[in-house]
Amino acid sequence: MVVTSLSRIALLAIAGGFSFIAPSHGAGDVERGAQAARTCMACHSFAPGRHLTGPSLAGVWGRRAGSAAGFGRYSDALKRSELAWNEKTLDAWLRNPAALIPGNAMLFDGIPDAGTRNDLVAYLQAVSGGRVVPPAPGLPNLKRVDASSQVSAIRYCGDAYRVLTGDGKTRIWWEFNLRFKTDGSPEGPPAGKPVIVGTGMQGDRAAVVFARPEEISTFIRRECP
Ligand code: HEC
Structure with a gap:
């Protein structure tokens, strides 16, 4: 009788000790987490200050939600959440962002698998702590492109744009298939020197x-060959 209760106490102590060393989740696998993080890279970079659809995740561990410097597109919901990003909050966010912070702006369904979330959280912690080097942002640096991507003139005629590039070639685009964008970040093109990037599968x-919206219409000339 006495022996039984003593051994139960001992067992509880062991179990308690274990859960202290390795909290309920256990340490995730950083390498698997890096694989899983590819889904995130469509919208996030890990480069400090390089914001894409979502804020840079550099140093996200321990940071207050909605506080990445220079990201001006946070939802009010996220900013008001008063959460700090740690193992628990990140796990809940990645399981179901809309449930953790209703009305947030991250269009992401969530990751149902607890193991995958655990790996991702371990990866986010490792990158934030500088223990793992994150991949470069998916977007190219538009200040460093070769002549074939540098646009020297755009002419508009009929239903088409003729785009002349720095290598002396002209390509003709149906007007509906050519988009005009701006990138005002430090990785964007130099002022007055737009860059053409392919986006279509074919x-x-x-x-x-x-570099700036004001450049767009002044750069395009109405002219037929
Ligand atoms: C479709 C684009 C998209 C995808 C995919 C995406 N996110 Fe996000 N993420 C966002 C946006 C936008 C926000 C800002 C949300 C807001 O302001 O409500 C955000 C916010 C966050 C935040 C809060 C950051 C802060 O500064 O408070 C974290 C953490 C985060 N995302 C992690 C991830 C991870 C990890 C993945 C991959 C599993 C991921 N996101 C996938 C767009 C995305």
């Missing part, structure tokens, strides 16, 4: 990226 679509 090469039938592209985007011309300008």
Whole structure:
């Protein structure tokens, strides 16, 4: 009788000790987390200050939600949440962002698998702590493109744009397949020097990226060959 209760106490102590060393989740696998993080890279970078659809995740561990410097597109819901990002809050966010912070702006259904979330959280912690080097942002640096991507002139005629590039070539685009974008970040094109980037699967679509919106209409000339 006495022996039984003693051994139960001992067992409880062991179990308690374990849960202290390795909290209920256990340490996730950083390498698997890096694989899983590819889904996130469509919208996030890990480069400090490089914001895409979502804020840069550099140093996210321990940071207050909605506080990445220079990201001006946070939802009010996220800013008002008063959460700090840690193992528990990140796990809940990645399981179901809309349930944790209703009305937030991250269009992401969530990851149902607890193991995958655990790996991702371990990865986010490792990157924030500088223990793992994150991949470079998916977007190219538009200040460092070769001549074939540098746009020297755009002419508009009929239903088409003729785009002349720095290598002396002209390509003709149906007007509906050519987009005009801006990238005012430090990685955006130099002022007055737009860059063409392919976006379509078959090469039938592209985007011309300008440094500033004011450049767009002044750069395009109405002229037929
Ligand atoms: C479709 C684009 C998209 C995808 C995919 C995406 N996010 Fe986000 N994420 C956002 C946006 C937008 C916000 C800002 C939400 C807001 O302001 O409500 C955000 C916010 C966050 C935040 C809060 C950051 C802060 O500064 O408070 C974290 C953490 C985060 N995302 C992690 C992830 C992770 C990890 C993944 C991959 C599993 C991921 N996100 C996938 C767009 C995305």
